[in-house]
Amino acid sequence: MPFLGQDWRSPGWSWIKTEDGWKRFEFFGHDLGDDNNNELDLEELCDENKENVYVGNVCEVAAKKRKKDFVNNNTKTQFIYQEKWIYVQKESTRERHGYCTLGEAFNRLDFSSAIQDVRRFNYVVKLLQLIARSQLTSLSGAAQKNYFNVLEKIIKKVLDDQQNPRLIKDLLQDLSSTLCTLIREVGKSVLVGNINIWVCRLETILLWQQQLNNLQIPKQLTSGMTLSDLPLHMQNNILYKFSDASDIINLGQATPTLHMLSEDRHLWKKLCQFHFAEKQFCRHLVLSEKGLVDWKLMYFTLQKYYPKKEQYGDTLHFCKHCSILFWKDSGHPCTANDPDNCLMPVSPQHFIDLFKF
Numbered sequence: 001m002p003f004l005g006q007d008w009r010s011p012g013w014s015w016i017k018t019e020d021g022w023k024r025f026e027f028f029g030h031d032l033g034d035d036n037n038n039e040l041d042l043e044e045l046c047d048e049n050k051e052n053v054y055v056g057n058v059c060e061v062a063a064k065k066r067k068k069d070f071v072n073n074n075t076k077t078q079f080i081y082q083e084k085w086i087y088v089q090k091e092s093t094r095e096r097h098g099y100c101t102l103g104e105a106f107n108r109l110d111f112s113s114a115i116q117d118v119r120r121f122n123y124v125v126k127l128l129q130l131i132a133r134s135q136l137t138s139l140s141g142a143a144q145k146n147y148f149n150v151l152e153k154i155i156k157k158v159l160d161d162q163q164n165p166r167l168i169k170d171l172l173q174d175l176s177s178t179l180c181t182l183i184r185e186v187g188k189s190v191l192v193g194n195i196n197i198w199v200c201r202l203e204t205i206l207l208w209q210q211q212l213n214n215l216q217i218p219k220q221l222t223s224g225m226t227l228s229d230l231p232l233h234m235q236n237n238i239l240y241k242f243s244d245a246s247d248i249i250n251l252g253q254a255t256p257t258l259h260m261l262s263e264d265r266h267l268w269k270k271l272c273q274f275h276f277a278e279k280q281f282c283r284h285l286v287l288s289e290k291g292l293v294d295w296k297l298m299y300f301t302l303q304k305y306y307p308k309k310e311q312y313g314d315t316l317h318f319c320k321h322c323s324i325l326f327w328k329d330s331g332h333p334c335t336a337n338d339p340d341n342c343l344m345p346v347s348p349q350h351f352i353d354l355f356k357f
Contacts (some may be wrong), residue, residue, distance in 0.1 A: 083108070084108075084109060084327055084330040085109075085324050085325060085326030085327075085330065085332040086100060086104065086109060086325050086326075087100065087324050088100050088105070088318070088323050088324070088325050088354055088355075100355065101138075101143075101355060102135055102143070102355040103138070103139040103140040104140075104143070105351075105355065106131075106139070106143050106146060107142065107143055107146050109325065109326075109327070110327075111124050111150050114327070115157060117314065118313065119312070119314035120315075122167065122312055122313075123314065123316075123348065124150070125154065125164070125167050125168065127348040127351060128147070128150070128154075128171055128175075129174055129175075129348075130348050130352050132178050133174050134352075136178055136179075136182070137191065137192070139192070141192045144192060148201060151171075154168060155168065155211070158212070158215075159211060159212075159215065162215065165212050169209070169213075172208055172212070175205055176202065179198060179202045179205065180202065183195065183198055227254070227255075228254075228258070232257070232261070235258060235261060236261050239251065239258075239261055239262060239264075239267060240267060240270065242271075243271070243274060243275075243309075243311050245271060245299060245300070248271070249262065265292070265293075268296040269293075269295040271295075271299055272295055272298060272299050272302065274309060275299075275302070275306075275309045276306055276309075280302055280306055281298070281302075284298065284305065285298070310347055310348070314328070315345045315346055315347065316346040318343070318344045318345075318346050318350075318354070319332060319336070319342050319343060319344075320342045320343075321335070321342040322334050322335065322342070325346065325354070
């Protein structure tokens with residue numbers, strides 16, 4: 001909100017409520033003897049209204065304390081903000097003091113709603129996985145609560161929809177490994193919160209892993225057309241749309257026809273070209289017994305040395321003009337003449353790097 005003062009960097013004026021309405025209170029800068037109806041004089045302060053300043057401060061402190069106690073006592077509290085964007089500040093300036101942390105950004109960007117969007121689901125899961133691997137101890141206590149609340153919603157969604165269980169299994173495996181290490185080395189690493197809370201969280205993660213392992217996807221009984229009823233060229237086109245090797249292999253196990261299509265050399269060549277550069281091919285060339293390039297084996301060899309290309313339906317965006325991080329469909333208050341040219345998509349790893357100081 002704008003400052004009500006002569007200098008826009010000032011904290012603003014002080015106001016006090018009187019019988020005639022709100023009046024501005026000044027400690028210095030004006031003669032106390034002036035009879036100005038727009039300002040509060042000394043007698044008025046010392047008489048009947050001096051309690052307003054004290055009472056107002058006490059009420060404000062009490063309200064903040066009640067709000068803080070409610071947040072601390074309610075582990076299911078969600079941090080809801082009206083703005084779905086956050087200013088990424090890395091140092092103090094004349095206008096702004098402090099800096100933005102990873103936990104603050106995680107609370108402000110509404111990841112609880114993002115997981116309900118199929119375009120953002122994989123993006124949020126990957127971000128949670130990166131935080132679990134290296135940034136879990138950098139989160140504040142409030143951000144940790146929000147992290148596990150979002151994770152709980154993801155688990156419930158996967159168990160209900162029976163989709164993407166493999167992604168969540170990888171996430172929980174990394175998270176449980178990190179928690180085991182932190183609990184075992186307690187005292188050497190910084191853990192926000194009581195050790196018993198972390199032990200309870202680890203037990204919950206193990207329970208989630210057991211539920212995912214016991215997940216049984218029922219066979220759909222339908223009399224309509226199935227995937228195997230499609231022509232070969234259409235089944236082949238479906239395989240070419242996949243960017244994950246595990247999806248291709250799993251689909252190839254459905255029928256003998258899909259297995260034959262999933263072993264196509266040209267399919268694995270396209271997959272290698274999508275994820276890796278040609279220079280990387282030359283360094284790790286894999287030949288078959290016939291002297292031809294074994295693209296399938298080459299793919300699994302290359303992924304050991306180089307990261308795969310990430311592909312998401314929707315990501316966070318960063319405005320280089322405003323230094324604001326936001327979801328694109330939510331927008332942000334940009335002051336640039338051409339806002340679209342200032343936008344930059346943010347990968348999960350880039351999101352983590354933004355808050356490394």
